[in-house]
Amino acid sequence: MCTTCGCSDDAPLRLTRMLDRSAPHEHAPHRHVPQSTQTKRLEQDILGRNDRSAATNRSRFAGQGILALNLLSSPGSGKTSLLERTLTDRARTWPMSVIEGDQHTLNDARRIRATGAAAVQLNTGAGCHLEAEMVGQALDELQAPPHSIVFIENVGNLVCPALFDLGEHCKVVLLSVTEGDDKPLKYPHMFRAASLMIINKTDLLPYVDFSIQACVAAARQVNPQIQVMQVSAKTGEGFEDWYQWLDAQRSRPAPDRAPLRIGRRVA
Amino acid sequence: MHELSISRSLVELACAHAEGRPVIRLRVAVGKLSAVMPDALRFCFETVRRDTLLHDAALEIEEVAGLAQCAGCGQRFAMPLTGARCACGERQFRLLAGEELKIVELELQEEIN
Numbered sequence: 559m560c561t562t563c564g565c566s567d568d569a570p571l572r573l574t575r576m577l578d579r580s581a582p583h584e585h586a587p588h589r590h591v592p593q594s595t596q597t598k599r600l601e602q603d604i605l606g607r608n609d610r611s612a613a614t615n616r617s618r619f620a621g622q623g624i625l626a627l628n629l630l631s632s633p634g635s636g637k638t639s640l641l642e643r644t645l646t647d648r649a650r651t652w653p654m655s656v657i658e659g660d661q662h663t664l665n666d667a668r669r670i671r672a673t674g675a676a677a678v679q680l681n682t683g684a685g686c687h688l689e690a691e692m693v694g695q696a697l698d699e700l701q702a703p704p705h706s707i708v709f710i711e712n713v714g715n716l717v718c719p720a721l722f723d724l725g726e727h728c729k730v731v732l733l734s735v736t737e738g739d740d741k742p743l744k745y746p747h748m749f750r751a752a753s754l755m756i757i758n759k760t761d762l763l764p765y766v767d768f769s770i771q772a773c774v775a776a777a778r779q780v781n782p783q784i785q786v787m788q789v790s791a792k793t794g795e796g797f798e799d800w801y802q803w804l805d806a807q808r809s810r811p812a813p814d815r816a817p818l819r820i821g822r823r824v825a
Numbered sequence: 826m827h828e829l830s831i832s833r834s835l836v837e838l839a840c841a842h843a844e845g846r847p848v849i850r851l852r853v854a855v856g857k858l859s860a861v862m863p864d865a866l867r868f869c870f871e872t873v874r875r876d877t878l879l880h881d882a883a884l885e886i887e888e889v890a891g892l893a894q895c896a897g898c899g900q901r902f903a904m905p906l907t908g909a910r911c912a913c914g915e916r917q918f919r920l921l922a923g924e925e926l927k928i929v930e931l932e933l934q935e936e937i938n
Binding site for chain 1: 827831834838860906917929930932935
C-alpha cells in the first residue's frame with residue numbers, strides 16, 4: 559500500500575493513518591513499498607515512570623514511619639516562613655527535615671538550616687516542579703531519621719506540581735490573603751489535588767479585600783473534601799491548629815499507594 | 826511548562842514499546858481535568874520526538890471530559906474544571922473520568938521488503 563496516498567496494490571494490508579491524501583502528489587514516480595502496520599494497544603500511564611519512583615519513595619517513608627508532606631503554593635505565599643516557624647516551635651517535639659525545591663539559589667535551604675533543621679536544596683533550573691526521582695535523590699542525601707516529618711517544599715507554582723506524585727502522604731496547598739480569594743477556581747488542579755488548604759498572612763486581613771468565606775467556598779467547589787485552616791506565619795496565629803493537624807497525620811498509618819487518580823495505573 | 830516533561834515521558838515510553846520500529850501514529854488520552862494542554866503537548870512533542878523512532882509519528886490526542894458520580898443519589902454528571910455539584914444538591918462525588926494521561930495505542934511500521 560502506498561504510504562503517500564493509501565492506494566492499494568495486491569497486498570491485503572491495513573494502513574490506518576497516512577499523510578494528507580488530498581494534497582496533490584505525483585502518482586507515477588513514487589514507488590509503492592509494501593508496508594504493513596501493527597497497532598499496539600498500550601493503555602499506559604504517561605507519568606508511569608514518575609509514579610514508580612513515587613511508589614519507591616512512598617514505601618521508603620512507610621518503612622521508616624516518616625510523615626512526608628508536599629507543600630505547594632504560588633511563589634511568595636509563605637511556605638518557607640510557615641516551615642521556619644514550625645521548625646522553631648516544634649524542634650523538641652518532632653524530628654523534622656526539609657527538601658527545598660526552587661529553580662535557583664540556596665536561599666531557602668539556608669533559611670531552614672538557620673532554624674537548626676536539616677535541609678537539602680533541589681534546584682530545578684528551568685524546571686517548574688519537583689519530580690519523584692529528584693526527591694529520591696534528596697532523600698539519600700537527607701537521611702531523615704525514622705518517625706520524623708519530612709516537608710517537601712515544592713517549586714512555587716500552582717499548576718505543574720499538581721501532576722507529579724512525589725510519594726508524599728498528602729499535598730498541602732498554601733494561599734495568602736494578599737492573593738485573590740478566587741484562586742482555587744483559577745487553579746483548580748492544585749486545590750483538587752490537595753488535602754489541606756492553609757490560608758496564610760491572616761494578620762493582613764484588615765488591609766486587603768480578601769474574603770475567607772469566598773475562598774473556602776471556592777476551594778470546596780473544586781474539592782468538597784479539602785480541609786481548611788487559617789494562620790499567620792508572622793504572628794503565629796492559628797499555628798496550634800496546624801500542629802494538631804500534623805500530630806493527627808503522624809498517628810495515621812502511611813498510605814501504601816498514591817491517592818487514586820482516575821484512569822491512572824502504575825505499570 | 827510541564828508539557829515538556831510529559832512529552833519526554835511520552836516519547837520515552839513510546840520508544841520503549843516500539844521494538845525498534847518507526848512509529849506511524851501515537852494515540853494518547855488527555856483528561857480535561859489533567860492540567861495538560863493538548864496544544865502545549867503537541868508543541869513540545871514536535872521538539873522532543875526529533876531523532877527518535879517517533880520522528881514521523883502523527884500524534885492523536887483524545888480529550889476526555891470530566892465525569893463524576895454523585896455520592897448521594899448515584900447520578901452521573903459532567904464535571905467541569907471549576908467543579909460542580911449534583912442536581913440533587915449533594916457536594917460529595919467520585920470522579921469517573923477526566924484525569925487520564927496515557928498512551929492508548931501505537932501504530933508501528935513494518936517494512937516487508
